[in-house]
Amino acid sequence: xxxxxxxxxxxxxxxxDSASSYLRSARHQPVQWHPWGDEAFARARAxxxxxLLDIGAVxxxxxxxxxxxxxxxxxxxxxxxxxxxxxxxxxxxxxxxDSRYQAGVQAISGQGGWPLTxxxxxxxxxxxxxxxxxRDDRYGRPGFGRVLLTMAQVWKERREExxxxxxxxxxxxxxxETFAGRGGEVSPELVDEIAGAMISQFDPRNGGFGAQPKxxxxxxxxxxxxxxxxxxxxxxxxxxxxxxxxMALGGVYDQLGGGFHRYSVDERxxxxxxxxxxxxxxxLLRNYVHGFQSYVREDFKAVAxxxxxxxxxxxxxxxxGGFYASQDADISLDDDxxxxxxxxxxxxxxxxxxxxxxxxLYYDIGELGDMQHDPARNVLHxxxxxxxxxxKIGIAPxxxxxxxxxxxxxxxxxxxxxxxxxxxxxxxxxxxxxxxxAYLEAGRVLRNxxxxxxxxxxxxxxxxxxxxxxxxxxxxxxxxDQQEGRAHPRIEGTLDDYAFTIHACLDGWFASARMxxxxxxxxLAEAMIARFYDRGDKAFYDTxxxxxxxALGALGARRKPLQDxxxxxxxxxxxxxxxxxxxxxxxxxxxxxxxxxxxxxAEIVKHFGLYAGSYGLAAERLLLDPIQVVIVGSGAxxxxxxxxxxxxxxxxxxxxxxGTFRMSWGGVPEALSEMxxxxxxxxxxxxxxxVCRGRTxxxxxxxxEALLRALExx
Numbered sequence: 048x049x050x051x052x053x054x055x056x057x058x059x060x061x062x063x064d065s066a067s068s069y070l071r072s073a074r075h076q077p078v079q080w081h082p083w084g085d086e087a088f089a090r091a092r093a094x095x096x097x098x099l100l101d102i103g104a105v106x107x108x109x110x111x112x113x114x115x116x117x118x119x120x121x122x123x124x125x126x127x128x129x130x131x132x133x134x135x136x137x138x139x140x141x142x143x144x145d146s147r148y149q150a151g152v153q154a155i156s157g158q159g160g161w162p163l164t165x166x167x168x169x170x171x172x173x174x175x176x177x178x179x180x181x182r183d184d185r186y187g188r189p190g191f192g193r194v195l196l197t198m199a200q201v202w203k204e205r206r207e208e209x210x211x212x213x214x215x216x217x218x219x220x221x222x223x224e225t226f227a228g229r230g231g232e233v234s235p236e237l238v239d240e241i242a243g244a245m246i247s248q249f250d251p252r253n254g255g256f257g258a259q260p261k262x263x264x265x266x267x268x269x270x271x272x273x274x275x276x277x278x279x280x281x282x283x284x285x286x287x288x289x290x291x292x293x294m295a296l297g298g299v300y301d302q303l304g305g306g307f308h309r310y311s312v313d314e315r316x317x318x319x320x321x322x323x324x325x326x327x328x329x330x331l332l333r334n335y336v337h338g339f340q341s342y343v344r345e346d347f348k349a350v351a352x353x354x355x356x357x358x359x360x361x362x363x364x365x366x367x368g369g370f371y372a373s374q375d376a377d378i379s380l381d382d383d384x385x386x387x388x389x390x391x392x393x394x395x396x397x398x399x400x401x402x403x404x405x406x407x408l409y410y411d412i413g414e415l416g417d418m419q420h421d422p423a424r425n426v427l428h429x430x431x432x433x434x435x436x437x438x439k440i441g442i443a444p445x446x447x448x449x450x451x452x453x454x455x456x457x458x459x460x461x462x463x464x465x466x467x468x469x470x471x472x473x474x475x476x477x478x479x480x481x482x483x484x485a486y487l488e489a490g491r492v493l494r495n496x497x498x499x500x501x502x503x504x505x506x507x508x509x510x511x512x513x514x515x516x517x518x519x520x521x522x523x524x525x526x527x528d529q530q531e532g533r534a535h536p537r538i539e540g541t542l543d544d545y546a547f548t549i550h551a552c553l554d555g556w557f558a559s560a561r562m563x564x565x566x567x568x569x570x571l572a573e574a575m576i577a578r579f580y581d582r583g584d585k586a587f588y589d590t591x592x593x594x595x596x597x598a599l600g601a602l603g604a605r606r607k608p609l610q611d612x613x614x615x616x617x618x619x620x621x622x623x624x625x626x627x628x629x630x631x632x633x634x635x636x637x638x639x640x641x642x643x644x645x646x647x648x649a650e651i652v653k654h655f656g657l658y659a660g661s662y663g664l665a666a667e668r669l670l671l672d673p674i675q676v677v678i679v680g681s682g683a684x685x686x687x688x689x690x691x692x693x694x695x696x697x698x699x700x701x702x703x704x705x706g707t708f709r710m711s712w713g714g715v716p717e718a719l720s721e722m723x724x725x726x727x728x729x730x731x732x733x734x735x736x737x738v739c740r741g742r743t744x745x746x747x748x749x750x751x752e753a754l755l756r757a758l759e760x761x
Contacts, residue, residue, distance in 0.1 A: 061086075062135060066526040066535035068471045069105040069137040073114060077124035080135045083144055088599055091132040091169035097202045097209075098171065099131040099195075102145050102163040104138050105471045106309075106322040106373040108383075109179045110162040115380055116182040117191045123182065126192060130199035131166075138163075139372055139475060140523065143541055143590050146608075147220050147601035152176035154219035155212075166198045171600020172213035173220075174201070221604040231649030233642070233666050241663045242274045242283055244656035249286045253315050254293030256657055260320075262310040263294060265330035266611045266660025272337055273667055273698050291338050294331075295350045298417070298426035301387060302410060303459045305357035307331050308376075308387075317428050318417050321376035321384035321468075325362060325478045326614050328354060329370075329485040336489045337696040351489055355498060358482075361470060368504035369524060370482040372475055375468035386468050388424040389458070390416065397461040402454035408436050409451055472527035476513045476540055479505055479524060480547035481614070487554045491702070492693055494686075499558050506555045509548065510567055513540070518574035520544055542589045542608070542617035545575040549624040553631070556716075560705040565631065565716050572628050575621060576640065581607070585643035587621050609648050615661035618644055623665040627701070630673035633718030638669075645669055664698050671699040672741035675719060676758070678704040679747075680734030688736050691751050692758065700758075707733070718742075 061081045062074040073080055081087035091098050101118075103110030117123045127133050138145035138161060149159040151173040158178055165176035175198055180191040201209050231237075245267050248256040255261045268287055275284035294300060297316025299308050306328050308319035332354050338347040362371045376384055394412050395403055406412060409429060416425035431439070437447035483502045490498035513521040520540035540548075549571050555564035578591040586607045597603070608617040622641040629637035645666055652659050676692040678685050685704060692702045709715055710723065722744045729735050735747040738757045748754045 067137040067140045068527050076118045078118050078133050079128050080133050083136050087134045096132050098167040099133045100165040102136045102138050103161050106375050107161045108376050113162050126195045150220045150223035151216045154216050168213050173216045174209040174213040220601050224606045224608050230646045233645045233649050238663045238666050240653050241659045246282050254290035259314045260312050264657050265334050266615050267657050268334050270660045270663040296429040298428040302427040305353035318426050321387050323374040329481040332485045336492050340492045341696045368508040369474040370479050372471040372473045374470045378466045383420045390423045397457050398454050405450045406454040474524035477544040477547045480551035483551040484554045487558045542579045542587050546620040546624050553627050557703045586647045587618050610655050610658035611661050619662040619665035626668045631716035667698050674700040675739040676702045677737040684734045
């Protein structure tokens, strides 16, 4: 679907040299698209034409619908080419552009999302916008041709009106997420207030928050787990466990192949939007790992392992390292998740009668399915437990599970023979860093050394290909077609990229005890502070404080991101990274900056509820003493102590395993080394544990039960 040549095309447009999969999918459209850049804005100013801005993504179904209906239509393209300078942006490649124009269009229409369609003055200020416009009047929306002609006429005949609107919209963009400086106190009560707002939106019947559509909120879930574990919060625990269980049973989870789709259109998690995003799956993987870690739920462990099977097989470069960005929902615009859904006849064709009976009951496969475009198609989801289903058909649960697994494997093998939805093999820096963290956590908790090895391979590639070794980190590690030798843009990393990569480097140190990862984290932290930190308002901008030349369009508006949407927000993620680094390095400035950042948002953040999960977690890191558990030695006994140490999730707890040869100055980070050197090693012991709380370490521990008792104190 993404590289097909439109029958209306007359040759490639200016997207032909683009590296982005989304932009390249439009390179043969008759619209004379420009990529975001100086050339497009100079052309608009020279021709005195407004800009038509389209922001979308390769995984976005309605973006491709609008492409086919409008942008591949010769008459629509003629109107655009005559009246506008057309600019197309990949929101994954340019989140800085997307976030600002999303704020602008929301100020105009009250709606955001993709495709984002905006009409800009030649200098890039929006005067009208919306999301998807049908080619002709329908769905209660004006036809796109009529919108185009009206907006062209407004620019020609009512320019002052357009300029007035653009000025007010720019003001709204500039005020969006610029509320730092309205300080308050960071306290346990503030964290509890945020958690309480989340709990108030809980759907006790179906899990999750609110009604339809339903999105996962991974950072919110981890905050509720933190409250449950740290304060014995029963309500928080119930919300966490119920939501993870219900999501894993729903159609929002790929019951055959593993991995979560982006969101559910209904409140029961049954019918999803079928695209799968790397960032959703890395954070949900962490949720399920934390759930198993804390409550020893075998179903959560199974989901986590299944998710990694999908990521390993579909979303990773197994040779060089790296996690791909997304998998599409559809094969063509004529289907809606048909790759993932089943008719009863399709299931009957690949299963024997007993397998069909079991699978149809367990996955709710019937003659009448769940999809509006084809009512025979079923979204596989679980309505009853295996035990309940086994009792219903009169066989033992063990036999039911064996038959179900046979059916699942047969259906998965048959599905793999279908045309597979497109995978965007672009490696984005921030999302890969999130994946590194998730895999390192999963590898340690689930005792999966292959996951740890692949995460470290990916981290090394990220640092080698996206980092200068000093102050510059790029937003993209590698593009999907980079192996062809195509030139690709060097897009500077955002705050998110730096903050997530610092976390990944610290996690790499904890998992491997390799000091180069810790050292990379410290260099990146200094660069992040220098490039993004506003020492006046005491918060981080999402883009560098100073850039060469004038910023294009709305990029001149400064943002200080606070809310998770949907990835963890930049400011609390950066604050968390600095707090982790301070605990290892002892550098007081890191804690001071983190505290200032969190205090800057403390008054306003309580109003963000579900979208303040990462802030709440950062606040917990600030308020609680760091707990650092060092397992010294190797072999089975060291592995046993490490497994005991990682049990139970705690945002302020870190566990590392080091060889005895590293127990000297320079073998571990500065502050940790200073603490450890003050405690003599036990005599005649090759393996021991050290539990350090704040700046104090307990005496060496050689017994597992004693280690658990030490971790329960305080």
